[in-house]
Amino acid sequence: MALLANRFSSALRTTGRSYPALSKLPAAGQRSFSASSRWQLHTKEMNDEILASLKVNQSRLMEDIHYTCQWGMGKKWGARSTETGMSRLALSDADKEARDWFMRTTEALGCNTTVDAMGNIFAVRPGIRSDKPPTFVGSHLDTQPTGGRYDGILGVTAGVELLKVLADNWVETEYPVGVVNWTNEEGARFPLSMVSSGVWAGSIPLETAHNLREIHPGTATMASELARIGYLGKTPASYESMPMGAHFELHIEQGPLLEMANKKVGIVQGVQAYKWFTITVKGRDTHTGTTDLKSRADALLTASKMILHSHRLATTNSALASTGILNLKPGSTNTVPGEVTFSLDIRAPKDSTVQRMAAQIKSDFPKIAAGQDVMNCNENCITGLPCEVSITEDFDSPATTFHPDCIAAVHQAAHSALGSNSHNLIMDMVSGAGHDSVYTSKRCPTSMIFVPCREGISHNPAEFCKDEDCALGAQVLLQSVLRFDRMRDERRVTWKQEPYTL
Amino acid sequence: MALLANRFSSALRTTGRSYPALSKLPAAGQRSFSASSRWQLHTKEMNDEILASLKVNQSRLMEDIHYTCQWGMGKKWGARSTETGMSRLALSDADKEARDWFMRTTEALGCNTTVDAMGNIFAVRPGIRSDKPPTFVGSHLDTQPTGGRYDGILGVTAGVELLKVLADNWVETEYPVGVVNWTNEEGARFPLSMVSSGVWAGSIPLETAHNLREIHPGTATMASELARIGYLGKTPASYESMPMGAHFELHIEQGPLLEMANKKVGIVQGVQAYKWFTITVKGRDTHTGTTDLKSRADALLTASKMILHSHRLATTNSALASTGILNLKPGSTNTVPGEVTFSLDIRAPKDSTVQRMAAQIKSDFPKIAAGQDVMNCNENCITGLPCEVSITEDFDSPATTFHPDCIAAVHQAAHSALGSNSHNLIMDMVSGAGHDSVYTSKRCPTSMIFVPCREGISHNPAEFCKDEDCALGAQVLLQSVLRFDRMRDERRVTWKQEPYTL
Structure with a gap:
């Protein structure tokens, strides 16, 4: 003072x-x-x-x-x-x-x-x-x-x-x-x-x-x-x-x-802008030693392809895609997981980019689950039995513009x-x-x-x-x-x- | 009787x-x-x-x-x-x-x-x-x-x-x-x-x-x-x-x-024959919204590539590869996971096949962690920061031949x-x-x-x-x-x- x-x-x-x-x-x-x-100092009386x-x-x-x-x-x-x-x-x-x-x-x-x-x-x-x-x-x-x-x-x-x-x-x-x-x-x-x-x-x-x-x-x-x-x-x-x-x-x-x-x-x-999704992949619990690759519905292998694919979509869209949570069942070294649930967080400065990526995910993930080759994800892979996938949108935050x-x-x-x-x-x-x-x-x-x-x-x-x-x-x-x-x-x-x- | x-x-x-x-x-x-x-019926006195x-x-x-x-x-x-x-x-x-x-x-x-x-x-x-x-x-x-x-x-x-x-x-x-x-x-x-x-x-x-x-x-x-x-x-x-x-x-x-x-x-x-491994990938926890793809050391994306790669190796070796357990840290939708641990179970009728696959994994996983392109795993991907990987062999069961x-x-x-x-x-x-x-x-x-x-x-x-x-x-x-x-x-x-x- x-x-x-x-x-x-x-x-x-x-x-x-x-x-x-x-x-x-x-x-x-x-x-x-x-x-x-x-004594009080008033803001409106202050100069720069x-x-x-x-x-x-x-x-x-x-x-x-x-x-x-x-x-x-x-x-x-x-x-x-x-x-x-x-x-x-x-x-x-x-x-x-x-x-x-x-x-x-x-x-x-x-x-x-x-x-x-x-x-x-x-x-x-x-x-x-x-x-x-x-x-x-x-x-x-x-x-x-x-x-x-x-x-x-x-x-x-x-x-x-x-x-x-x-x-x-x-x-x-x-x-x-x-x-x-x-x-x-x-x-x-x-x-x-x-x-x-x-x-x-x-x-x-x-x-x-x-x-x-x-x-x-x-x-x-x-x-x-x-x-x-x-x-x-x-x-x-x-x-x-x-x-x-x-x-x-x-x-x-x-x-x-x-x-x-x-x-x-x-x-x-x-x-x-960003959207959060929960993805659930359902396959079939089977024994890792006795189930040949063709006879598996491997929920984790499928989820791995999806996570990689989401990254590839982010790359081509100049956006972000991230998975921060992944849980699987039943969780045993010698059991192929029958169910995997993971989070997916996609972001981009423009709403339209996030919407386009969300549409691509909703279109591509079921194809990946069904065993189709999307962006070469099946290269050198054996196609197993189909998995099911469900995609839930948990959160949608459109792009925000701050006040001028x-x-x-x-x-x-x-x-x-x-x-x-x-x-x-x-x-x-x-x-x-x-x-x-x-x-x-x-x-x-x-x-x-x-x-x-x-x-x-x-x-x-x-x-x-x-x-x-x-x-x-x-x-x-x-x-x-x-x-x-x-x-x-x-x-x-x-x-x-x-x-x-x- | x-x-x-x-x-x-x-x-x-x-x-x-x-x-x-x-x-x-x-x-x-x-x-x-x-x-x-x-009355006793003796096996050695029984005919076919x-x-x-x-x-x-x-x-x-x-x-x-x-x-x-x-x-x-x-x-x-x-x-x-x-x-x-x-x-x-x-x-x-x-x-x-x-x-x-x-x-x-x-x-x-x-x-x-x-x-x-x-x-x-x-x-x-x-x-x-x-x-x-x-x-x-x-x-x-x-x-x-x-x-x-x-x-x-x-x-x-x-x-x-x-x-x-x-x-x-x-x-x-x-x-x-x-x-x-x-x-x-x-x-x-x-x-x-x-x-x-x-x-x-x-x-x-x-x-x-x-x-x-x-x-x-x-x-x-x-x-x-x-x-x-x-x-x-x-x-x-x-x-x-x-x-x-x-x-x-x-x-x-x-x-x-x-x-x-x-x-x-x-x-x-x-x-x-089979071998069980525990694989730990260490990257860096970072915010999903603020970290561009180049600046990430994404342990889960890396683990996903490894899981897919192990499947590709199994395919080319006519063997099996499976991941039944996967845990990650810290586990939050908007945090890129800094650490992922997963099990890997590889099997084949011959010891030599399992040994060859184990050698390929020990050679390829560190390359994938470092961001190198192994079997096109990086196609359409952005290379981020390197992760570290450690591979522990938990269990080795050589091929068993039963008694004639x-x-x-x-x-x-x-x-x-x-x-x-x-x-x-x-x-x-x-x-x-x-x-x-x-x-x-x-x-x-x-x-x-x-x-x-x-x-x-x-x-x-x-x-x-x-x-x-x-x-x-x-x-x-x-x-x-x-x-x-x-x-x-x-x-x-x-x-x-x-x-x-x-």
Whole structure:
């Protein structure tokens, strides 16, 4: 504050308004104020230079990241205490600890917290126009079973750091600013990704979400676990009960493109389209030693051809195809498997590409099961007895295009944060992964900020983002929110809470 | 007995010898004998006609099969009460019940029972030369987790039926006749097939076998389960403690060859060679949406290529290759698997073929893991990052050749049982599956009898062998044992208890 007061005295003003929420702020050692009169720095009175001087505290951010990673610590990959992965499944005891920290910390920073019926936690710091929907930043604190310390966690802790910077500098925003922790984004424990932002957006029925059963051991549901850890809130999980003025999400890229191109910030234009399928191949259990190749209906050999074929289709379509789960029955070395079930995840930037691939799969897999030669999959093979295949589409996420105003705010923020060489360090890109921002974008202006992670590795204990890249991302996030706040005021735009077309 | 006394009076004789074991026989309603003097029919005094007139009782055999299948009943596949599969894992409570039945029944038929340190149960009916090793028939009462009612069970119950026929007809054999139930033949619960005949033969150390850990849930060992169900016998599990004069095994073919060729009896010349491997492919867990195909080390795509390649090698080598188990990590729809482990079972009639295939696999799999194109596996694929592969040979079973004298006895028995058209109904064949006879053949003359099973299906609840085929097999088994008993006497051959070369 002392620094700001010196450098930007023109921006300082006395205000007689009372901010009950801000009065909860812990007394910063070097400052004291009377109860009735405070120095407040208003976003709409800041020029670009003042805005840019508001900076996140890198070491404090990293401390928050690693401090919260004590809950659900995973596999060690390096010598340092912070070099472990994470295994913080949604609504586990570890997740509860992280949530409690988030509630405690944001409340201490002057936020009002709300927990909705999906356990989503909204921490809102008041602004001048507190009747308007807050500008939110958000991500998730849950992880994959063998995840890392950055996926989701960076976005939430950067939001907390943003609140700390605003508090430290007594910044008063025109609109409220919120940080949201979305529940079960990963879909790793309860098998539906981004389910809670999906309910908020009205895209997934609450009942469907509440009834989701955990994958292992399969007894608890989302509703029972929300109740168990005390996060089954009374507020309806809905964009109507908790409207958002915007949603910004900082995230590691989870891919290698930024690193390979030597870029620092990805300005995310949207999210690629994807579909998830469950494929079941039924053949016949038979003895491996006594059944000649012609007399087999080998469900695993057939599934192997399908997995290879899906990769070939992805190659020819410039798309992605992946199988992450495969189970077979009965599971004995000397029994040819009679049943194989596997997941198939196909993605491409354009909806039309995903639709074309889905059609090819629906056409080709039954042919492969029947023993036909598709793209030479039967070369040097003996055709056995036919298998049956069933294909179920579990999830369809059309391509998402983010909001131009949010993208513009992130652009400005990135240039501000990166300085003179910024043009060489910024990359416009499309997200390969789904994020909660996919659902928020249906109900409010949304965009995302990517920072590079080592070798593009994610969903892996060794997932790693450099401290300076975490801080840079948080800085861009902070600047985006402040610039968007100013933009909202300048334009007096009220974005509709209905799905909009760009 | 009345029938026999009329038709073959020349074969009947009075004996003053006392057979304590036979005195345990339940009094057959229509017969009574003084304690000191009995009619006994001696095998060496029977001509071919008399021998052939000794017949198994088909309905009694089927009753034993289905009665014992009450313990460990599996999946229903048909409308009748007997149309279910079996799930009787070795040393389970259900297996204990079946074992108790076997002990009870064979003892009631005048046998002395011995349980060895592997829980193998030897039921021996005395003969005239009770100082000599018995002629055994044997198989196993354990099943696959999704097995059927005939694999193993037919061989043991046919042995019991054989004892009943001998008892009913007061047949006295020259050499003792035994029935053996081998423990954990399937290797489905404790992952080593034919482990207990292997210990008996001196091929597998007792300690290795005792320490085998069950696959699910993985806490019990063979030793702990043997003790728990009361079948940890004091007799050493060894061919030295329990020598065998011969070992005959009746089994369903578990393949389609007999049925396809319209044959009724397979005279098994030996068992094909096989090797079991565990293959581990290590790649890298990465996000399915954000990792382009070039940047992936996809362990499952690589494993799929290997499984397909092993099938192609089997095709070109006229051999078999099968994968029955596959596990992957971490197992999430949107994570490319970083680790896949799968089993590989390769088989061929000749050792040299199996060795050639093993060498090709050891040479080709690392190339496939490294991203090289082997037999066009990379056609239309994008080469990703290299994976690592490790190949462990778990089990090696060289080709087995059965004993010509045993094979000759089975030939005679089959011709006798099948009558005038026998030449059209018999097939010399090699077993595709391993059996306990592989190990017994290392220590005593051995051969096997196959009967057809429907569509060759085995290791499947719907495994099915017609009643008349079960009975025909049991009849050939009975005749083989009796003919071999006569052969032993005629030749006064004492087969060595050491491994022999044919």
